Amino acid sequence: AAAAPGKKITARLKRTLPVRGPQAPTLSELMRWYCLNTNTHGCRRIVVSRGRLRRLLWILLTLSAVGLILWQCAELLMNYYSASVSVTVQFQKLPFPAVTICNINPYKYSAMKEYLSELDKETKKALETFYGFSEGKSKVRRSVDDWNSTGSDFFQQIPLLKVEDFSRTATELHSGQKRKIEGSVFHKDSSIVNSGDSNDIIGFQLCDANNSSECALYTFSSGVNAIQEWYKLHYMNIMAQIPLETKEKLSYSADDLLLTCFFDGLSCDKRHFTRFHHPLHGNCYTFNSGENGTILSTSTGGSEYGLQVVLYIDEADYNPFLVTSTGAKIIVHDQNEYPFIEDIGTEIETAAATSIGMHFTRSRKLSKPYSDCTETGADIPVENLYNKSYSLQICLHSCFQKAMVDSCGCAQYAQPLPTGAEYCNYKKNPNWMYCYYRLHEKFVKEQLGCQQICKDACSFKEWALTTSIAQWPSTVSEDWMLRVLSWDKGQKLNKKLNKTDLANLMVFYKDLNERFISENPANTLVILLSNFGGQLGLWMSCSVVCVIEIVEVFFIDSLSIVMRRQWQKAKKWWHGRSSGKAPQASDVERQGHDNPVCIDEDLPTFTTALRLPLPQDSPLPRTPPPNYSTLRLETAFTEQLPDTLELGQH
Numbered sequence: 001a002a003a004a005p006g007k008k009i010t011a012r013l014k015r016t017l018p019v020r021g022p023q024a025p026t027l028s029e030l031m032r033w034y035c036l037n038t039n040t041h042g043c044r045r046i047v048v049s050r051g052r053l054r055r056l057l058w059i060l061l062t063l064s065a066v067g068l069i070l071w072q073c074a075e076l077l078m079n080y081y082s083a084s085v086s087v088t089v090q091f092q093k094l095p096f097p098a099v100t101i102c103n104i105n106p107y108k109y110s111a112m113k114e115y116l117s118e119l120d121k122e123t124k125k126a127l128e129t130f131y132g133f134s135e136g137k138s139k140v141r142r143s144v145d146d147w148n149s150t151g152s153d154f155f156q157q158i159p160l161l162k163v164e165d166f167s168r169t170a171t172e173l174h175s176g177q178k179r180k181i182e183g184s185v186f187h188k189d190s191s192i193v194n195s196g197d198s199n200d201i202i203g204f205q206l207c208d209a210n211n212s213s214e215c216a217l218y219t220f221s222s223g224v225n226a227i228q229e230w231y232k233l234h235y236m237n238i239m240a241q242i243p244l245e246t247k248e249k250l251s252y253s254a255d256d257l258l259l260t261c262f263f264d265g266l267s268c269d270k271r272h273f274t275r276f277h278h279p280l281h282g283n284c285y286t287f288n289s290g291e292n293g294t295i296l297s298t299s300t301g302g303s304e305y306g307l308q309v310v311l312y313i314d315e316a317d318y319n320p321f322l323v324t325s326t327g328a329k330i331i332v333h334d335q336n337e338y339p340f341i342e343d344i345g346t347e348i349e350t351a352a353a354t355s356i357g358m359h360f361t362r363s364r365k366l367s368k369p370y371s372d373c374t375e376t377g378a379d380i381p382v383e384n385l386y387n388k389s390y391s392l393q394i395c396l397h398s399c400f401q402k403a404m405v406d407s408c409g410c411a412q413y414a415q416p417l418p419t420g421a422e423y424c425n426y427k428k429n430p431n432w433m434y435c436y437y438r439l440h441e442k443f444v445k446e447q448l449g450c451q452q453i454c455k456d457a458c459s460f461k462e463w464a465l466t467t468s469i470a471q472w473p474s475t476v477s478e479d480w481m482l483r484v485l486s487w488d489k490g491q492k493l494n495k496k497l498n499k500t501d502l503a504n505l506m507v508f509y510k511d512l513n514e515r516f517i518s519e520n521p522a523n524t525l526v527i528l529l530s531n532f533g534g535q536l537g538l539w540m541s542c543s544v545v546c547v548i549e550i551v552e553v554f555f556i557d558s559l560s561i562v563m564r565r566q567w568q569k570a571k572k573w574w575h576g577r578s579s580g581k582a583p584q585a586s587d588v589e590r591q592g593h594d595n596p597v598c599i600d601e602d603l604p605t606f607t608t609a610l611r612l613p614l615p616q617d618s619p620l621p622r623t624p625p626p627n628y629s630t631l632r633l634e635t636a637f638t639e640q641l642p643d644t645l646e647l648g649q650h
Helices: 005-018 025-037 041-048 054-079 110-132 144-150 153-158 223-239 244-250 392-408 434-443 478-489 525-542 546-578 606-611 642-649
Strands: 083-091 099-101 158-161 169-174 177-182 201-207 211-219 258-263 273-278 281-289 307-311 328-333 347-350 354-366 459-469 502-509 513-521
Touching: 025 041, 025 546, 041 054, 054 525, 099 307, 110 223, 110 244, 201 223, 201 434, 211 434, 223 525, 244 273, 244 281, 258 478, 328 354, 328 459, 328 502, 347 354, 392 434, 525 546
Parallel strands: 169 211, 354 502, 354 513
Antiparallel strands: 083 513, 099 281, 099 328, 158 201, 169 177, 201 211, 258 307, 273 281, 307 502, 328 347, 354 459
């Protein structure tokens, strides 16, 4: 049977144009083709330039342009993730913030004496022993041994001692920082003690209950600090064992703390305040807490249209060892924020009128990838123990409390309780003090990981405060004002209040300008792409099509060529191994221009046609001989005209 026409043509092509290699150009020819056909003029000039010097110059210029493009594009990418800050100021009616007020003395000393009697007794003994201080007795120092022998079990667990009694390696708390020292190494010119004698340095020692050889000695820059820190340590042990309901009764009520109240020119009372119990400050009262769903606002700035309260401090009922200052603490905050009185509270003096002017600012930061802030704190792996909106302080305190429960088995008294935990006390947790101080040292040195986990909030409100103080009441008005306030307090005239028991507080907006600080992306995607296009066009006269061409040639085509070459080599090796013959030189496939079948889809021009190589097995073309029959002159007419005949006869 006759072969099909297609098969005949294929067989004829195989005889005349044998093809055994991959039907694709080599990498070098691909690069040459790219340089000749690309729209980037620099690459084309490298190929077509004559002379080595000119070609070298074009190579340097092209590489420099590519380097500049990469540099400028990298700058554009980095600027894309930057943000610009804008400040907007608008005048409007502003919501009044929550104002939390606490007495510096957390509990009435007269009501707490029952619980603190043993601690106060041991504290007075310490003062008498080390400083010769006694009430109604001669100031004669007692020996440390005599004092320790008469101390109770409560005191002997963590006593106040002189540094000379210790020889172990200790931890010194000096100038607010902790560092390792030897207990016997102190300089005579040190300001740690007031006597100048290193043997009079006072401190206390904390030891690991599970390993008595692990101890830390804490000394302080003054005896006052040492006694206060030691007192607070035992004080927290006692308070952790008292029920919350009892502690609320031992602290100040709203009637005890608040004498008068005005807001926005109108009278207010304790019904406008919400009580919450703070572990370190007792009963605190928040004005405009928003718990009832209503948040007060003000439409006029100035001291007359803010909050004005007169506070009753009752200095005579202060704990002499727990606090050394008199007055109140306040903090201005948002209704959804927790008031960290102990961290950022502002102290209010007694016998003075304190005016606090406010400027309101709302801030908004961009989250990732512009900054490392969190929107709601849901992405932070730390449980919020405060039941308030997320803040960096809440995260840090919650993180430390969780580490405290995990490491020490109980919770620190000054912070909220995690679920299922209880506050530390040495009766149930005899090792908690040593554990707490070691853990707190790691926290300060950022070794717990809390500072790395917790992030700033992306949006927050801030009230910038400006404080001014004036004497109050004045000398001329002191008598009648104190008498009136005494009657308001329900006391008799002959027992009028002392001005050191009172504090006048005013909190107000200085103006109603709300400042809104926000971050906005410095570049959008459209601007970024436009900048990319400008850089490509400036340095390489290139467009998006050119970029696609580069990706196609340098990644897709080049990879395809390499893979096919490797595949052909593997096939040759396998066939040679199967047949047991080494590849001959005649078996080498035709590559690139040696393969006559590999032609471009586009028709060649005259110049490119001259460059096309001929097959090796084909004879060289020769110029064909001329057809001389075409040179004969033949008449175009079959008959001669009559007029030409006459001329011919002549």
